[in-house]
Amino acid sequence: MARINPEFTNKLKSYGAFDVNACYNCGNCTAVCALSDENNSFPRKMIRYSVLGLEEEIEVSLEPWLCYYCGECSATCPRQAEPGELMMSLRRWLTAKYDWTGLSGLLYRSLSASLSAFILLAVAVIAFAYRQDFDPGRLLHYGHYFEMIAIAGVFAVILLPNLIRMWYMTIIKTKTKVPAGNYFKALGELFVHMFTQKRALGCDDNQVRWFEHFILVIGYLTLLFTTVFLDWFASGSSFVIAAGYIESAVIFTITFIFVLSRFNKKEEVSKHAHPSDWFFVIWLFLMGLTAFFVRLFIDLDLLDGNIWLYIVHLIILVQWALIIVPFGKWTHFLYRSFAMYFQKVKESAK
Numbered sequence: 001m002a003r004i005n006p007e008f009t010n011k012l013k014s015y016g017a018f019d020v021n022a023c024y025n026c027g028n029c030t031a032v033c034a035l036s037d038e039n040n041s042f043p044r045k046m047i048r049y050s051v052l053g054l055e056e057e058i059e060v061s062l063e064p065w066l067c068y069y070c071g072e073c074s075a076t077c078p079r080q081a082e083p084g085e086l087m088m089s090l091r092r093w094l095t096a097k098y099d100w101t102g103l104s105g106l107l108y109r110s111l112s113a114s115l116s117a118f119i120l121l122a123v124a125v126i127a128f129a130y131r132q133d134f135d136p137g138r139l140l141h142y143g144h145y146f147e148m149i150a151i152a153g154v155f156a157v158i159l160l161p162n163l164i165r166m167w168y169m170t171i172i173k174t175k176t177k178v179p180a181g182n183y184f185k186a187l188g189e190l191f192v193h194m195f196t197q198k199r200a201l202g203c204d205d206n207q208v209r210w211f212e213h214f215i216l217v218i219g220y221l222t223l224l225f226t227t228v229f230l231d232w233f234a235s236g237s238s239f240v241i242a243a244g245y246i247e248s249a250v251i252f253t254i255t256f257i258f259v260l261s262r263f264n265k266k267e268e269v270s271k272h273a274h275p276s277d278w279f280f281v282i283w284l285f286l287m288g289l290t291a292f293f294v295r296l297f298i299d300l301d302l303l304d305g306n307i308w309l310y311i312v313h314l315i316i317l318v319q320w321a322l323i324i325v326p327f328g329k330w331t332h333f334l335y336r337s338f339a340m341y342f343q344k345v346k347e348s349a350k
């Protein structure tokens, strides 16, 4: 039997929700949402679940991930209940539920915990650089090793177990009987959504935002490949060097546009930003920018006299890889893609 918890809306506020109790159930939000349909009706259903505190129903639901946060529902809500923000905070809450370490929830709820984690890692990198006598060759070498180990470690220790938990909650706990073959048949859906986020195109005013996100995802993934597998900072290949410059420039240009739009707050989606949203865009911007200048300083033979630049880049990279990727907003990229996949799997089982 479902347990009602009237305190749940207060809990959600620490994840960024506004006053969902103001909702008087008119249904405008669901009517205007271009992504809602008879099979997946939101956001009103999620608002009712939240107001009643039906945590178990929300925990097993994929609907918060089916929303692409255009903000249309919030703009038309007559009660300023901010349904779009509620969907966003439910995604943060779900991220905390999937995360076996509990760190995701802690970092979402507490700004001081997030800042302490960032400072701690910055101090650790500076201490490490000091122990290496600020030697550029050694720091670049270990930095490259860190990238490889961090990717494999974070995926194996944090993200994979969390994805299994997500699968358990959304498929096994809902008692959906899925033949094993359906998981293979639906695999294409996972990769299509991961690389294109094509569902966002369904939002009425989303074409430009979709294109910016698409270019950003491609820029991010290709820069990751270029730095980790093609060793961009040590490469002598002009093709690899040029590719890295373009990819990092794409990242800092698009994220700069995102940061500006968050400051201007003109669009509905930029009106409310949780600290984790700021961390995501600012760190991505700084990562692209510092990577670009590190390679430029290498090419101009200036890095040896300016190793501080690489240390700044390394600090940002370590904070990104150990905080934002496993526990922060980066996970939304992964969980959303898997939500589309699980949704397809569930539909195929009906």
Ligand code: SF4
Residues within 6 Å of the ligand: 022, 023, 024, 025, 026, 027, 028, 029, 030, 044, 047, 076, 077, 078, 079, 080, 081, 082, 083
């Ligand atoms: S539009 Fe606002 S008041 Fe109406 S159901 Fe949606 S959240 Fe509630």
Ligand code: SF4
Residues within 6 Å of the ligand: 029, 032, 033, 034, 035, 036, 042, 043, 066, 067, 068, 069, 070, 071, 072, 073, 074, 083, 084, 087, 203
């Ligand atoms: S933010 Fe957009 S996609 Fe999400 S529920 Fe509201 S209208 Fe639908």
